[in-house]
Amino acid sequence: MRRESGIRNMTEGSALRHIVWFTLPLLAGNFLQQFYNMVDSWVVGNYVSDAALAAVGVGFPVIFLFTSLFSGIATGGTVVIAQAFGAGKPERVRHAIDSLYTAFVRSILPITIIALLLVSPLMTVLRVDPAAWAETRTYLLVVCAGLIGNIGYNLNAGILNGVGNSSTTLLFLMVSTVLNILLDLLLVLAFSMGVLGVALGTVIAQACSWLFGIWYINRNYPQLAIHPFSGFFDRKLFAEIIRIGLPSGIQMSLVALGAMFVLSKVNSFGKAFTAGFNVGNKLDTLAFLPTQSMAAAVISFVGQNMGAGREDRARQGVRISVTLAVVWTVVSSALVVWQCDPLSRIFSPDPEVIAASAGYLRCVMPPYVLFSTLFVLNSAMRGAGDSVYPMVNVVASVILLRVPFLYLLADKFGPDDMYWSYGIGWAVACALSVYHYVSGKWRGKYHGD
Numbered sequence: 001m002r003r004e005s006g007i008r009n010m011t012e013g014s015a016l017r018h019i020v021w022f023t024l025p026l027l028a029g030n031f032l033q034q035f036y037n038m039v040d041s042w043v044v045g046n047y048v049s050d051a052a053l054a055a056v057g058v059g060f061p062v063i064f065l066f067t068s069l070f071s072g073i074a075t076g077g078t079v080v081i082a083q084a085f086g087a088g089k090p091e092r093v094r095h096a097i098d099s100l101y102t103a104f105v106r107s108i109l110p111i112t113i114i115a116l117l118l119v120s121p122l123m124t125v126l127r128v129d130p131a132a133w134a135e136t137r138t139y140l141l142v143v144c145a146g147l148i149g150n151i152g153y154n155l156n157a158g159i160l161n162g163v164g165n166s167s168t169t170l171l172f173l174m175v176s177t178v179l180n181i182l183l184d185l186l187l188v189l190a191f192s193m194g195v196l197g198v199a200l201g202t203v204i205a206q207a208c209s210w211l212f213g214i215w216y217i218n219r220n221y222p223q224l225a226i227h228p229f230s231g232f233f234d235r236k237l238f239a240e241i242i243r244i245g246l247p248s249g250i251q252m253s254l255v256a257l258g259a260m261f262v263l264s265k266v267n268s269f270g271k272a273f274t275a276g277f278n279v280g281n282k283l284d285t286l287a288f289l290p291t292q293s294m295a296a297a298v299i300s301f302v303g304q305n306m307g308a309g310r311e312d313r314a315r316q317g318v319r320i321s322v323t324l325a326v327v328w329t330v331v332s333s334a335l336v337v338w339q340c341d342p343l344s345r346i347f348s349p350d351p352e353v354i355a356a357s358a359g360y361l362r363c364v365m366p367p368y369v370l371f372s373t374l375f376v377l378n379s380a381m382r383g384a385g386d387s388v389y390p391m392v393n394v395v396a397s398v399i400l401l402r403v404p405f406l407y408l409l410a411d412k413f414g415p416d417d418m419y420w421s422y423g424i425g426w427a428v429a430c431a432l433s434v435y436h437y438v439s440g441k442w443r444g445k446y447h448g449d
Contacts, residue, residue: 008164011308025166026293029173052195055135057278061259066115068252070151074158076245081162082303098232115144129271135195146203152210176209247391258398276356287332291325295379302383318380329372333365359416367423374433386442397429
């Protein structure tokens with residue numbers, strides 16, 4: 001496969017260079033994605049209402065819950081494709097792509113219907129503030145109806161990441177970002193459609209990005225061409241994708257469920273506090289993007305090298321990535337804590353919202369280096385085909401530790417101190433990830449036949 005096409009063979013050459021150059025387009029894409037999410041929050045926070053801002057924030061874990069299963073399967077596809085590419089098996093790459101899309105086409109309609117039916121029950125579980133109920137329901141119904149674009153984009157990105165191509169994914173996100181911003185300005189500011197306009201803008205932009213992605217891949221990468229209705233389905237190969245991807249999808253679903261339990265407690269303190277939590281969450285997510293992008297690069301790097309039988313090189317890439325992630329997280333966390341008030345003020349002029357956001361950031365950012373380390377290590381294990389241990393590890397820290405401690409700290413010390421529960425969960429999970437990686441129990445998970 002031609003290097004100039006954007007496809008990157010990471011089994012030879014400088015490991016640092018491959019990781020950095022693979023990470024940079026992912027980072028730019030993640031920044032774009034967060035940027036248009038922040039534009040949504042900025043528009044509704046400044047031109048609609050705090051209730052609309054809370055609605056957009058509540059929508060994130062709900063949508064994440066519905067898309068996480070396919071995001072996990074896309075990750076499984078990335079690993080299988082990366083390992084097959086590293087092992088020099090183009091036919092296996094071809095079969096993985098066809099099997100992924102056949103599964104997607106057959107399941108997207110029932111997933112969408114289930115999501116729509118669960119909107120109101122989930123809002124009840126989340127204890128959405130009555131003042132924000134109508135806006136939240138509108139936002140969720142529209143975005144759930146358009147899940148196909150979100151899931152389809154993730155599948156396209158997973159396919160390209162497997163063959164080391166992150167630059168083309170950036171192009172797809174640029175299309176989505178530009179469309180989303182233009183539609184926000186048109187539907188919310190020009191036509192005064194409020195939170196409905198924000199939701200429609202998101203759905204339309206994601207759908208266009210997904211369809212543009214299929215067209216672009218088919219035109220420029222015939223060896224990766226997507227045929228959604230081919231009907232080809234390799235059961236054995238898809239079982240391997242599921243073996244790797246399903247634990248990741250379950251993990252993301254349970255993380256979303258844990259976020260809902262957290263949000264349920266947050267919502268009990270009123271819509272201004274909820275809006276502040278959502279603002280703080282967007283800011284800490286923004287600071288974490290370089291590590292998140294690097295972790296995605298590690299999955300592909302480790303996958304290709306394990307497929308090529310280069311475990312020593314895979315370990316080298318992990319060491320480089322953990323070091324870079326730790327340095328970045330320490331610096332960015334310090335900056336965010338230092339500037340938490342002015343950063344929060346960008347999204348809302350309300351003093352209560354700013355105070356709630358700043359309180360969240362002062363608790364969450366100091367221990368973020370622990371989460372950064374475990375995130376990269378867990379991604380490396382997935383790249384080698386071991387996704388069960390990372391799932392158990394993260395679920396234990398998020399569900400079994402973070403949620404109970406958050407409720408305990410909130411009831412005993414108040415809402416401002418409950419976010420220290422994040423650090424408690426991360427500390428335990430990080431220790432377990434380091435132990436599992438150093439022990440080498442993640443090795444030997446590649447099944448390339």
